Amino acid sequence: MVTVTMTVNGRQVSKEVEDRRLLVDFLREDLELTGTHVGCDTSQCGACVVHLDGKAIKSCTILAAQADGTSITTIEGLADGAELHPLQAAFKEHHGLQCGYCTPGMIMSGVDIIRRHEGQLDEDTVRHELEGNICRCTGYHNIVKAILAAAQEMHGEVRQAAE
Amino acid sequence: MAQDGIGARVARKEDKRFITGKGRYVDDMRVAGMKHVAFVRSPYAHAKVGGINSEQARNMPGVLAVLTGSELVADGIGNLICGWMVHSKDGTPMNMGAWPALAPEVVRFVGQAVAMVIAETRAEARDAADVVAVEWEELPAITDPAKALGEGVPQLHPEAKGNLIYDWEIGDKAAADKALSEAAHVTRMEIVNNRLVPNAMEPRAALAQYDAAEDHFTLWTTSQNPHVARLVLSAFYNVAPEHKLRVIAPDVGGGFGSKIFIYPEEVACLWAARKTGLAVKWTGDRSEAFLTDAHGRDHVTVAEMAFDANNRITAFKIDTIANFGAYMSLFSSSVPTYLYATLLSGQYDIPTIHCNVRGVYTNTAPVDAYRGAGRPEATYVVERMMETAARELGVAPPELRRTNFIREFPHQTPVIMNYDAGDYEASLSAALSASDYAGFGERKAEAARRGKLRGIGLSCYIEACGIAPSQAVGSLGAGVGLWESAEVRVNPVGTIEVLTGSHSHGQGHETTFAQLVAERLGVPIDNVSIVHGDTDKVQFGMGTYGSRSGAVGMSAISKAIDKVEAKAKKLAAHLLEAAEGDIEIADGEVRVAGTDKKLGWHEVCLAAYTAHNLPEGMEPGLKEGSFYDPANFTFPAGAYVCEVEVDPDTGHTEIIQFVAADDFGRIINPMIVEGQVHGGIAQGVGQAILEGCIYDPESGQLITASYNDYAMPRAHDLPSFKVSTTETICPSNPIGMKGCGEAGAIGTPPAVINAITDAIDNNDLSMPATPEKVWRALRAGATAMRQAAE
Structure with missing residues (x-):
């Protein structure tokens, strides 16, 4: 188990997760941010794309632990309040x-x-x-x-x- | 027309939740105490299942249970079935092999499940599934449908001698043979329709919950037709009684046919929920989707078309072998018969047609309806034949089609269908004009100067949508009726809920269905809610497939609106002291025509619920329902033109332009219709040049089992499309709609292959026309020409 701390959609989160926990599962299961999806298991489909420190990454291809200390934006955090991006x-x-x-x-x-x-x-x-x-x-x-x-x-x- | 009524290009009401990450798909659901399922699947295409040792798995962290096929069978869970009875030409019923949800004795395709593990987390379930030890005894496998018929090959089911499911025919064979023998010209082709994997982007999932105190089941599942799922799970699979089973299909991430069927995983999860008392969720990954989703197409065909001296078709004879895979999926039997052979007349006046279809088992995943379901296969045969015949006869391809077009309606074909309306000349002219077909020669010459081979191909498709009326499909063997239901509930404040048996998984029903209500009852679409996908809310319905939700589903809503409108008018006439026939409903008002007497729509609705002053004998409330059964299939048709450039050095095909001119009858929302066509074309281009599902013929392993190996169309594989519509109103339903969901996938593949074969001047090319195949065909064509010249 490993403790990961990151900023997700502007909010600091810290949780203990399995070493092998993928970032996408961390977002979906641990943070209940289910807007990020999983459409394949070979890093091809891009349904899981989020922004890590402002750049697009496939969250199925990075461990939650690797994202420790970063700032993540998911689809839920893209709009500015009620105003859509x-x-x-x-x-x-x-x-x-x-x-x-x-x-x-x-x-x-x-x-x-x-x-x-x-x-x-x-x-x-x-x-x-x-x-x-x-x-x-x-x-x-x-x-x-x-x-x-x-x-x-x-x-x-x-x-x-x-x- | 209401501002956001029929014909308006309204942005979709459902979009907000999807673009903000608030869609609710099955895997997004969680219930208290929920556990996770992983399946133990066969690594072999054909094997006997010996002992299953789950001791090690049971001792793994988080594991709660391991369940096997023998336990499932012992609990009386029924086999999966095909619900459409097709008889062979000798009168015998189709040969359906037994298909238990978890195989206790024999597995017949790679990926078939034999056991399931339930654990605290998904990862723990999968870890444990990996160590369940199954004693496999591998058996020889067969995957090629053309080789699977007969005695000397591996046999799949004791119920099906020679792997034959049925040997079915339609039409007059003797007349077709006679016409072929007397023809001025015969075009003959061997045509393979390549096997495809549907690949809805959301993998299948199921969440099952059992409430012991109430003896009640709930299943959240990725379904296009939750009511059919409930019916089949209860009446046929004996998993749960119908009145004690709630099936919810929430947001569903695409279906394309593959989510019509009730799959082993759903059966097993429901059964396991009761057996263990645990709520259990299974979410398939993409690898499981490749292995176990019902695949599409996979036909091997020989076709012969006879022409007289005036280039008129005198007969069409077709012999097809259809691969069913290892088991008969829910609607599989109808796809290569009543959804295929009945469309072999195309847009043409053909006096004689004969089609023979042999269904065959192979050690591959089950095959069933995939976008178009039989009609793409028929269109590919007809339109490859027409283009080829035009080349052989030295006639311009549009002219050969024009010579043979059906021009009077209704038109009875020799293969059941009665086309009710159409104007094939109109769509052909529109497509030729939009593509500047006439100017192609110049573009070809210009491309040649750049060293590129340019080709143009045409396809004039027809399809049948709605799959109705029920009496007709019943007489052809369907186990269900194919009507649709709707309920229109008007609230006391005048807002409206529409409950529909159709299911939206991308089609935009929440918008288009609301547009119909807005048009008819004069309320803004924001005051209309569409309720679907939950058997506790909607009483019954047949779901969404076969481009039926407009023509059948919306027609049911229209019929229910008729009743609401009649009651509202009667009430308003009473309140306004006017004649019922003088009342009109529009723009949020209920008016006496030609006067200034009026009430607000909401006032009439409120009056229906206060019931203080109703006409004699009128019940309070304003809610009406309808079960609508159409008068006929609907017949969307159109013409597609594809223009390509082939690089002779690499064999790579670039699609330069793709033009679609479709006749869908009345259109509710042009923006959504265009989107449906775009998506269909992309899947058609995928079939034509990219996608092909390949099994290793020796081992039966699926070679194309991931996106690394199965070429999905990507953005850069496709151009922007030029789509337009022509319109003949469908006379067979009250709205005049025909359906648009499958057209693109039906009409596109022959247009693309006709274009590539035109470019390379070699007609011998199969789908998918990969660069390697095109390069080889180009070389072979050149060699053949050189030899002919020598």
Whole structure:
């Protein structure tokens, strides 16, 4: 057993967990933050993406102990109170989700993509950057649209809008 | 039209919980005292199960119980069944092998469960499952459906000699043979429809609880049809009596057919909850999903199409072997028969059709309905044949289709279906125009200058949705009726709850169903709540599959609204001292037409509940229900154009553009319909160029058992799609809807393969058209051409 302490969605948490506890299980089971999902067991699908110290990571591929001392943001912590993050709002406006299962990971990845490219995105870049996130419902069409729209809203410029 | 009524592009009401991480899926549920289940699964494709030694497992930390198949059978838990009876052409019933939820004697596919471990945590359950010692006696296995029929191969079930499930036919064989022998031209193809794994992103899960004091069961499960689950679990599997079993399917993370069926894990968890007195949860991982979710497709077909001298089809003859896997899943028997062969007329006027289907057992996971279920297989056969015939006949592919289009409705095909409405020319013209089909030659030449091979392919699909009426499907062997139920409850303040037997797992029912109510009763959609997925709340329902929730589910709501509207009008007429026929309901008001006399909708609703002043004989309250059974299947149809570029050096295919023109009848929410089509196209492209489920033919091991080996479509595999709709109103239901959920998966694969084979000028190409296969086909085509020239 190991004691882990981290900041999750702005709140400091400290718990004793099994050494082998994955961060995703720590979030889902120990903190009851069930918005982060598990869609595979090979680190491929991206349903579990959260932000660790501001960067997107797959929470199924890191131990809770490795995240000791870090700051984690999950989908539950993305909105500013009642006000949705622009990408959350864009997913709704552009119908970027259907069953909703991949959505938290998609949004957390999307926020990271927009951040890393400082909003300077085109469709091709978004599609390649989404390599690590699988959606079975949407065909990605509206996810790409939502990310481009949010990037434009957040940074004012998008080189080439999706159809 | 109401502002957020029928036809409005309304953002989804359900989205907020999903985009903020507040969706509630089965694995998110926890109940007091809940324990965790892990299954002990077969590492062999075919083996006898000897002794099961669980002593070491029982002594592991946190382990509470280990249960086996022999205990399950001893407790009288029934075998899993296929609920659709299909008879062979000799009149004998299908040969259904016994399928216990935990196998006590023989396992027949890799991953089949033989025992279950219950422990305090999931990790402890899995650790213990790893050390349950099973004495396996491996048996020879067979996985290839084309080789599994007959005596000289491994036999799976004593009930099915030669592994044959049925040998079924439809249509007139003698007439088809005669037409083929007299034809001016015959196109003949051998066609494989590749096996797929559905891959809903949420793995299956089940949480079962037993209340001994009440003798009551609750099952939270990843289901597309919780009422069917309750019926089957009680009436057939003897796990719990129906009135003592509550089945809840909360938010469900995609289904695509795979969550229609009642699986061994759900049966075992319910049984275990009672046996141990513990609430138990099982959540499958992706590996278990690959091994045990019902797979899709897997047909081997020979097709022959006869043409006269005017390029009109005179007959179509099809011989198909359908792989069922190791057991007959819940609706498996209907998929390669009544959902497949009945669509082999496509959009064409074909006087004679004969189709023979042999269902076969193999040592693979069970196969059942997956998005489209039979109709993608039929469309792939028909539309590969049409494109190939056009090439052989030297006719432009759109022209050969036009020559053979059905143009008058209703149209009775030779294979049961009676098409009620359609305009195939309209969707074809729309697709050709949107894709600039006419300008393709220039684009091909331009691509050639860049060293790329450009191809274009067409597909004109038809499908049948709704799977109804009940009397018709009953006569074809369905064990259930395929109607839908609805209840419309108007509250005293005028807000409305709609209880529906349909189940939403991505389709957006909470929005579209509310739009129908808004349109009809003049209330904003925010004043409408849609209740579904809980057998304690909704009395009964058949669930969501076969693109039926609009055409059947919403029609039931429409019928219930009719009754609410009639009662509200009668009450309003009484209160306003007007004639019932003069009352109209719109914009939150109940008005006497042509006058300024009116009441607020909420005032009428309140009056129904105060009951101070009701018309003579009227009961208080405002709540009505309906069971709706459609008049016919519905027939969505459309035309898809795919344009590709192949890199001749690598064989890699890039989809340059994909155009869909669909006729779904009346559309409630265009945004949601487009989303359904996008997703269907992606799955169709997946089948065409990426996805293929491969078992090792010797060992029966699943080779493609993870996302490392099974190529799911990713964002960069796909372009943005150009989708549009044409509209012929469906005459068979009150809303005029046809259904849109499966079209993309049905119409897409032949369009893609027709495009690639056009690009590489070699028609001999199977799905998935991976770069290696395309590269080899390109080389083989060039060699064949060189040899022909020499």
